[in-house]
Amino acid sequence: MNTFNTTGYRTFSFFNYLFLFMLMIISVYPFYYIFIYSVSIPTEAARGGVYFWPKGFTLTSYAQLLKVDGISSAFLVSGARAVIGTILTLFGTSLFAYVLKHPKLKFRKLMYRMTLATMYVSGGLIPMYITVKELGLKDNFLVYILPSMIVAFYLVLVKTYMEQLPDSLEESAMIDGAGIYMIYWKIIIPLIGPVLAVIAIFSAVNQWNSWQDNFFYVTDPKLQTLQLVLLSYLTDQTSNMMAISNNLQTNLSIKEITPVSIRMTITMMATLPVIFVYPLFQRYFISGIMVGAVKG
Known part of the structure; x- marks a missing residue:
């Protein structure tokens, strides 16, 4: 008897798909709600019903947000730190993990x-x-990327993933005359593409969202x-919204903006790049995070 055609299996599949569909709606709806609120007329959305x-x-x-002083250069800075910072994190973490996995390295356990x-x-x-200031990194673009070149959590994932590769690969390459950097x-x-993709997602999102440094x-x-820049603008707009609404000389488009619509728009602008980038690496995410976390 084919178990896939039984009533019990079909019932289980129905409720399983129903549960997954509801889970998808719960996960996607908050982003959808933020989007439709951000493009709604602010005064109408403030009355509810969205x-x-x-x-x-x-x-x-969105138009008002794009007029904020320095937002175009801030976008370029955040994009540059996300791209350059992610590349340097992948390079620094993977190279350090590769060195640490070799038993001939002295004090490798202590360093790890x-x-x-x-x-x-x-x-x-x-x-x-004090460290940042003494190193000359204050008011320097490098302060965004150098401190995150080696991250302990990423190191665990990469080192564990590398240790599962057969040693015969490196041995055969050495026999053929390849050096340590050529092998790396x-x-x-x-061979460690999946776990690097996971780290790329983590690092890019972290770099894009960082503002404390x-x-x-x-x-x-x-x-x-x-x-x-967005945080400063949100703070200023929220604190000054009452004064703006009472100013008769204020432009009508500005008067119609509400604090909630500004928050929704800012959230959407900050989230969209991550939403577009994640699907590119999603197929590597599960395999990379699971294989890299088998042992520490």
């Missing part, structure tokens, strides 16, 4: 454990600020990140 369709349609909030300790122990903000670049890197270490307006 559930499945926008109330009217306007891009006033000291790196892991940074996951649980931090020097604090003041020592970090030509053999190891192509900008807030503490950077005062140059030309180096401001998008997240801090």
Whole structure:
């Protein structure tokens, strides 16, 4: 008897698909709601009733947001730090993991454990600020990318993934005359693609969303990140919205903007790049995170 044609199996499949469909709706709807609210007429949306369709349609909030001083340069800074920072993180973490996995390296266990300790122990903000200042990284673009070149959590994933590769691959390459860097670049890197994709997602999202390092270490307006610019604008708009609405000389398009519509628009602008990038790496995500976390 074919178990796939039984009533019990069909009933299970129906409820299973129904549950997964409901889970998908629960996961997707918050982003959809933010989008339809951001394109709704702010004064109409403020009255409520925005559930499945926008109330009217306007891009006033987006247009007003794009007029914020420095937002174009901030977008470029955040994009540059996301791309460059992710590449350097992949390179630094994978190279360090490759070195640490070789038993001939002296004190490799000590270095590995000291790196892991940074996951649980931090020097604090003041020592970090002093270190950044003494290294000349204050008001420097490198402060966004150098501190994250080696991340302990990523190191665990990559090192564990590498240790599951057969040693015969490296041995045969050495016999053919390949050096350690040639082996790393030509053999190891192509084989650890799934776990590198996972790290790329984590690192890119973290770099894109970061604003604390900008807030503490950077005062140059030309180096401001998008997240801090949006946060500053949201704070200013929320605190000044009442004064703006009472000012009869204020432009009508500005008067119609509400704090909630600004928050929704900012959330949408900050989230869209991540939503577009994630599907490109999604097929590697599950296999990479699972294989890399089998053992520590």
